Amino acid sequence: MIKWERFFNFRGVVMALNPLVDSRDVRFVLFEMFDAERLTKFDKFKDFDKDTFEATIELAEQIAVEQVYPVNMEGDKIGCTFNPDTKEVKIPECYKEPMKTFSDAGFPGLAVEPEAGGTGMPLLLYNVSSEYFIAGCVSWFMYVQLSVGAMNLIKTFYKGADRDIILEKMMAGKWGGTMCLTEPDAGSDVGALKTKAIRQADGTFLIQGQKIFISSGDNDMYENIMHPVLARIEGDPRGTKGISIFLVPKYFIKPDGSPGEKNDVECAGIEHKMGIKGSATATLSFGDNGKCIGYPMGEERKGMSIMFHMMNEARLQCSLQGLAVSSTAYLHAVTYAKNRKQMPHVMQIQNPDAPSVAIIEHPDVKRMLLWMKAQVEAMRMTTQYTAMNIDLSDAADGEEAKEAKALVDFMIPICKAGNTDLAWQVTAEAIQVYGGYGYISEYPVEQFARDCKILSLYEGTNGIQSIDLITRKLLMNREQYFFRVFKKRIMETVENAKGVVDYKYISPLIRGIDKMDEVIDVLMKKLASGRLMQIFIVATPLRQAMVMLTHAWMHLWALTIATKKMHELVGKVTAEEREKFIHENVEAAYYSGRVLSGQFYIGSEFKNYFGKIESIMAEENAVIKSTDAIYTGAMAE
Numbered sequence: 001m002i003k004w005e006r007f008f009n010f011r012g013v014v015m016a017l018n019p020l021v022d023s024r025d026v027r028f029v030l031f032e033m034f035d036a037e038r039l040t041k042f043d044k045f046k047d048f049d050k051d052t053f054e055a056t057i058e059l060a061e062q063i064a065v066e067q068v069y070p071v072n073m074e075g076d077k078i079g080c081t082f083n084p085d086t087k088e089v090k091i092p093e094c095y096k097e098p099m100k101t102f103s104d105a106g107f108p109g110l111a112v113e114p115e116a117g118g119t120g121m122p123l124l125l126y127n128v129s130s131e132y133f134i135a136g137c138v139s140w141f142m143y144v145q146l147s148v149g150a151m152n153l154i155k156t157f158y159k160g161a162d163r164d165i166i167l168e169k170m171m172a173g174k175w176g177g178t179m180c181l182t183e184p185d186a187g188s189d190v191g192a193l194k195t196k197a198i199r200q201a202d203g204t205f206l207i208q209g210q211k212i213f214i215s216s217g218d219n220d221m222y223e224n225i226m227h228p229v230l231a232r233i234e235g236d237p238r239g240t241k242g243i244s245i246f247l248v249p250k251y252f253i254k255p256d257g258s259p260g261e262k263n264d265v266e267c268a269g270i271e272h273k274m275g276i277k278g279s280a281t282a283t284l285s286f287g288d289n290g291k292c293i294g295y296p297m298g299e300e301r302k303g304m305s306i307m308f309h310m311m312n313e314a315r316l317q318c319s320l321q322g323l324a325v326s327s328t329a330y331l332h333a334v335t336y337a338k339n340r341k342q343m344p345h346v347m348q349i350q351n352p353d354a355p356s357v358a359i360i361e362h363p364d365v366k367r368m369l370l371w372m373k374a375q376v377e378a379m380r381m382t383t384q385y386t387a388m389n390i391d392l393s394d395a396a397d398g399e400e401a402k403e404a405k406a407l408v409d410f411m412i413p414i415c416k417a418g419n420t421d422l423a424w425q426v427t428a429e430a431i432q433v434y435g436g437y438g439y440i441s442e443y444p445v446e447q448f449a450r451d452c453k454i455l456s457l458y459e460g461t462n463g464i465q466s467i468d469l470i471t472r473k474l475l476m477n478r479e480q481y482f483f484r485v486f487k488k489r490i491m492e493t494v495e496n497a498k499g500v501v502d503y504k505y506i507s508p509l510i511r512g513i514d515k516m517d518e519v520i521d522v523l524m525k526k527l528a529s530g531r532l533m534q535i536f537i538v539a540t541p542l543r544q545a546m547v548m549l550t551h552a553w554m555h556l557w558a559l560t561i562a563t564k565k566m567h568e569l570v571g572k573v574t575a576e577e578r579e580k581f582i583h584e585n586v587e588a589a590y591y592s593g594r595v596l597s598g599q600f601y602i603g604s605e606f607k608n609y610f611g612k613i614e615s616i617m618a619e620e621n622a623v624i625k626s627t628d629a630i631y632t633g634a635m636a637e
């Protein structure tokens with residue numbers, strides 16, 4: 001087991017380094033940028049204060065570092081196994097003890113209302129805690145994510161008499177859950193699903209069909225599994241309009257709350273995959289013997305809108321996966337770069353006697369690390385800001401709640417696709433920092449890259465996220481209300497930065513918004529004249545540009561605070577004195593790091609935004625002209 005003290009007393013600072021998440025940065029984002037404490041002024045969160053928030057974060061950090069992180073590599077090596085005789089799945093045994101600690105500490109119900117048996121904390125705190133757990137082990141936390149998602153769905157839409165028993169068991173971490181949408185011919189196109197629901201006289205339904213790629217679909221982590229299943233009631237319309245949702249328990253529930261007879265749902269096998277090997281990805285057969293009972297959840301034919309109800313939180317959890325795996329990849333790369341010695345310093349290149357230095361001294365490695373740091377911070381700010389707005393949209397009222405909701409809807413695809421695309425790039429860069437060792441399985445970073453690739457594929461591929469952003473959230477949103485709220489917030493940040501931050505880091509944001517306005521204007525004209533192909537070919541580039549604009553906004557916000565703090569801490573001194581001070585004072589080192597990553601992002605990385613905009617405006621139609629004949633290769637089947 002990893003000794004906690006090793007990380008906790010770093011140069012006497014209370015919030016110390018761990019290999020997963022920069023806890024100092026978490027506090028900066030939560031309390032210095034977003035003033036999370038103000039949530040406690042609302043009735044909904046009045047029982048909490050900054051101390052309870054702090055205690056929650058510290059506990060999450062402790063469990064993640066001491067119990068979850070140590071099972072990460074082991075779970076990857078062991079993986080999951082399927083027994084075709086019993087049709088049961090075994091997960092890595094080492095996952096079970098951390099799950100007990102996590103559940104006993106009350107984390108599954110942290111953000112669930114007290115009336116439903118939870119603690120009722122803001123979602124923001126659950127999400128901040130999640131960053132630690134996911135960074136500890138992506139696969140392990142997937143069991144939690146699926147269960148908590150299913151639990152929230154049951155809480156809101158399931159009306160059966162056993163609802164409270166189910167919630168209690170799930171909150172205690174004894175029963176798990178899944179989300180059963182995907183079928184062989186229904187991936188992105190959920191409306192094409194074939195699973196049938198046959199109405200019974202007693203109000204239940206017989207479910208018949210097959211679901212594939214179901215995370216946590218079968219496992220021995222839990223005594224019972226609750227499957228929310230999308231299916232079409234016989235006779236209902238084709239497409240998404242005809243979809244309903246049903247609760248299919250693995251075991252029926254006895255009156256005393258214990259699992260009873262097995263329902264007619266079988267695991268037909270599990271996938272062998274590139275990463276998240278400790279997370280069981282199952283094929284499930286419903287009703288092979290004509291006896292699979294499903295209980296309706298919510299109104300019939302409203303299955304898609306019920307799923308959409310959960311979508312924002314589920315997609316934000318996916319964004320957190322991207323953030324968390326990037327965070328730990330970055331921190332591992334930093335530690336490695338501080339310890340690995342290769343070649344003398346570039347300024348000693350002519351000196352044959354010069355000693356080798358740690359690779360963190362080399363300009364190209366410094367650049368890679370600063371790029372990773374700036375990206376991780378941007379993801380953290382964007383994701384937690386969105387979580388905070390979910391809380392505000394629930395707790396506040398009037399205009400404040402309306403604007404918060406608009407921001408959430410607009411920023412969900414930005415977080416989901418932005419973080420998960422970046423995770424692949426950040427983890428790749430971590431391998432690069434490690435050199436050849438990064439490619440070797442004894443070292444941790446190659447697993448991060450393998451584990452994170454799935455994130456851009458599930459919960460709606462990033463292509464689908466881009467289409468959602470550009471159509472529903474932007475061009476087809478009435479008078480672009482979402483975008484107007486988003487712009488208004490950016491301009492508030494710009495105003496706050498004036499007089500504090502050098503104008504060369506402010507003006508790119510103003511120019512960036514002007515450019516985005518121009519793009520939207522052009523696209524609106526295309527929409528009006530029905531040139532849809534020209535809109536859809538730029539969906540992903542436009543979403544990528546929007547991610548950059550969001551990240552530049554967040555960095556400017558942070559830069560304003562960090563610059564002020566540096567003035568307070570260091571004052572007007574010579575460059576040499578400043579350097580010395582930063583070396584001796586960890587707070588100054590932190591704020592200085594924040595200033596530099598902000599300057600790097602806006603002053604260097606954000607230049608690519610304008611290239612992206614130029615490419616969107618270039619109206620290059622080669623993609624539209626490319627018919628399938630020009631793509632050489634096999635014939636279509």
Ligand SMILES: Cc1cc2nc3c(=O)[nH]c(=O)nc-3n(C[C@H](O)[C@H](O)[C@H](O)COP(=O)(O)OP(=O)(O)OC[C@H]3O[C@@H](n4cnc5c(N)ncnc54)[C@H](O)[C@@H]3O)c2cc1C
Nearest residue numbers: 179180181182187188213214215281457458459461463464
């Ligand atoms: C490890 C793993 C875990 C999973 N867990 C779950 C789970 O728990 N529950 C569940 O229900 N599902 C789960 N899935 C399924 C996952 O959500 C789907 O794989 C995903 O939705 C994509 O569907 P598909 O694989 O059929 O790809 P397709 O839909 O065939 O897409 C292939 C490509 O075409 C693009 N594409 C498709 N349609 C369009 C369009 N209209 N416009 C532009 N581009 C388009 C996509 O963006 C993608 O790039 C999981 C998958 C994996 C691999």
